[in-house]
Amino acid sequence: MTPEQLYTALVDVLEALVADGAITLPDGVPTEVTVERPRQKGHGDYATNVALQLAKGAGLPPRDLATLVAQRLEAVGGIEAVEVAGPGFLNITVEAGAQGQVAADIVATGAAYGVTDTLHGERINIEFISANPTGPLHLGHTRWAVVGDAIARVLEAAGADVTREFYINDRGTQMDLFGASVEAAALGQPIPADGYQGAYIHDLAARVVDADPGITALPEGERHVAFREAAYAAQLAEQREQLALFQTHFDVWFSERTLHGSEDDTQSGVAAQLEKLRDQGHLFDEDGALWMRTTDFGDDKDRVLIRSNGHLTYFASDTAYYVNKRQRGFDRCIYLLGADHHGYVGRLKAMAACAGDDPESHIEVLIGQLVKILKDGEELRLSKRAGTMVTLDELVELIGVDPLRYTLARYPADSPLTLDVAEMTKQSADNPVFYVQYAHARISSILRNAVALGLEPAKGEDFDPGLLTHEKEGVLLRALAEFPRVVASAAELREPHRVARYLEDTAGIYHRFYDNCRVLPMGDEEPSDLHRARLLLVAATRTVLANGLALLGVSAPERM
Template sequence: MNPDALAEALLAVIAPLAEARREGSSAGLTAADFPLERPRNRDHGDWASNAALKLGKAVGANPREFAQEIADALAATDGVASVEVAGPGFINIRLDAAAAGALAKTIVEAGAAYGTNDSRSDEIINLEFVSANPTGPIHLGGTRWAAVGDALARILQSQGAQVTREYYFNDHGAQIDRFARSLVAAHQGDPTPEDGYGGGYIDDIARRVALAYTDGGANDIDALEPAAKQEAFRELGVGFMFAEIKQSLHEFGVDFDVYFHENDLHISGAVDRAIARLRELGHIFEADGATWLRSTDFGDDKDRVVIKSDGNAAYISGDLAYYLDKRERGFNRCIIMLGADHHGYVQRLMAMTAAFGDEPYVNLQILIGQMVNLVKDGTPLRMSKRAGTIVTMEDLVEIVGVDAARYALTRSSADSNLDIDLDVLQKRTNDNPVFYVQYAHARTHNVARNAAASGVDRSAFAPELLTHETESALLGALQEFPRIVAFAAETREPHRVARYLEELAGLYHKWYDNCRVIPLGDAPVEDVHRTRLWLNDATGQVLRNGLHLLGVSAPERM
């Protein structure tokens, strides 16, 4: 019996009991009003409900007495082994072995669809992440967002949401000018400008720009006037750098649906349209020769200059135009992932959302990510072979590989600082979390191969035979997978899937040590072996589904 079926059975019991105590008290009740939870202590049963506590007052009953009425009625339901009342009115439910074990077949038959649903089909989501400036390789912070953002997109899609992965291409502003000046200096053999970019990649890009310009035209790049020369390095250099960024992300398993150019906002009139919309809504005013957004009306700590007194657009003008552009493209959920240094932007962005007439934290959601540190031989790793001053995505992948990098970056809450021990991630031991989970998956395939060689197949299924305590624990965890994924989507926290997989792997390894799928010696193959093969394969399927949500491979052999 799955949780949905049990919740419906619970509703079928509660509705007439509530109606008998107080007429009309069951009106409008649905199974969703009685969420089931897994007891922390499995000795308390398979599921727990606080329905009596929630409804006691409404029906004029003592919650514990009402809980006992519910328990007595629910105990007669097929598939329910026992029901007990605990504390002030909690209901603990234990399923019989056959009802609990039936899940193994359900999972195998569902395959990759197990854990998916269409509950978020009304959400059209623009998920913006990474968006690193095209002035250098992706650093560790951007790498973390690449892993977390892509995993979040997968999780949201598994719950029916329409997700567009978007990269905001910062090709407008002072940082691009500094990048261009750095390339020119590298080409000419001059020192790096004081506010410029250093590292071997600058020399590489500068050489490629000079060669490309010569190949593409009749004149050598050094024949250009200084301003034209810098513009040539800017245009070609940004193109080369961004191509490298896109390639690095692709090799990391992350591809975007849209690459949105910041510069387009300023040359297309989008900024003017956004200001005009806000002016129509009465939220724009003029003062001191500048144009302002009255953002204090929406919780901001001060009003914001949109167009400066010199006529140039302030930074927030791009935010206004970009948000409006997303909404006009049909997105009803805009999620933006930002680094910790952008924490102060949240309040003004939410004020902007409200000024447009939208709902802060609903139409616009901001996720803040914290720093990542790599540790090697007990010492922080701070220097890149190529970038010089920062550790990059390529550095991490070169050391531990894509799978370990992605898993390590998604298994912790993004809003906490993260220290990654590279020595641990390079080990093929249970200390390495990605190895631990992947090995569990590979072990399920090894068991299946050995079972086939020994004549054990899935020709029979007798779930009532899955009575060992490790089987009960494993089935309980497998049943939790859809809820974990749904909760990860709701909270925007992919790490919950990773931590679940580690728990599931641990329970599988314990089951493997205690329950045989293949008979000993010349003992005959029995239905218990065939049924355990179903459970083995179901576990492999859930491990595979979970790893896929994180963008991590599920090897069949290790």
């Protein structure tokens, strides 16, 4: 019996008590009932505080209400006993057969185990990298590439329709400086003092000239534009390739240019989008500029959209981009921003309110903290290619995709991190990613050995779930049954690190099960139904570990 099934049984019992007149609930039967695993042995398989939660409304002492619920709940199939404890807690023991059935259900469900419908019907846009196409992706992008992608994965597992979006900052002065830098490198001239440095600029210049040898002979103005656009295309293609190798994929690569129409026409695109917001009553003209009255919704000051000289502000682009997302039909727009963007939270929410939306439901801003990577006790700062911050591809080469992704995913995004290369790459039980992956590989080895012995996991009518009665089997079964709730919670709270920590706990529970419960027959021992039942439990554990690792974008190796 899973926590979800027990939750349903509790709701049914409460509804029956109300229908029979045994209790009165003025606020109705709750839509959420807490069901959790007890922390202490001897307190059953699950516990709930539902009686404490409802006692005041029902006008009953909590223990009296708990007793009424317990009497009805004990009659539910699959429940062995219900004990009223303390001030009104219910400790619930599940029948061995009902608990063991979880293993069969998991194996039958396969890769879909853990998927729920808690966010079904919700269209979510999640923008988790906003970068200039003027250089390689760096460490700052790396954390969001992992966390944003993992959030998207758990949101999808919770039933949401998710679109991953990369915002390309491909407009403005930085693009001209980038083009001028590549052009200078190609012509053998000094790179502008305020231009882009690093070996990658010279690499780009060589690639651009190799692809179009005649580019250097173009007239100066035409040549500059040609270098800018060719270098832009090459650098963006490289960013796409880097992210694909890092197991991060985007559904939409949104160009800032598309918001503005032609490069010199500021009266179309963004400006036109902004004019559509006048009807909301929060735009006003003052001193020749167009403003948004964001102070109406808690911002510390009103924001300029179009300056008196006709130039658009960054906030104007942000506003038009948000309106564009909403016009594409997204119910919620999630932004993942860096540690230096705390000031954006209030203004973005105020902007959504000025656009006529609910800032608490239509827009969500998550702020991530910085990451430091140590090697031999020294912080990695310099890049061989970029000359400044270490790049994503250098990190992958140094650490590897799996350990880098898992390590960045297992911590809350709003906590600063200092990570050590040696710790992330060592193959020992002290390394969380190795610990979880090793559990999956060990299980795969057991299942291969079983095949060699002519032994398969029990299935269908040959499986007797009542055989899985050992204490360690019960602990493992309850842990596996928790997986869908962990995924749903990770999605609701935007905290994929909950999946990583769950996997580590479950891997530990599995190892303790394996140390106490012999899975394969020894020597001349004849295979039994218990061996086959335990093999099914082992297979179910492998399914959960693989599904959890997939939510983090990490592989589940069968050999290590």
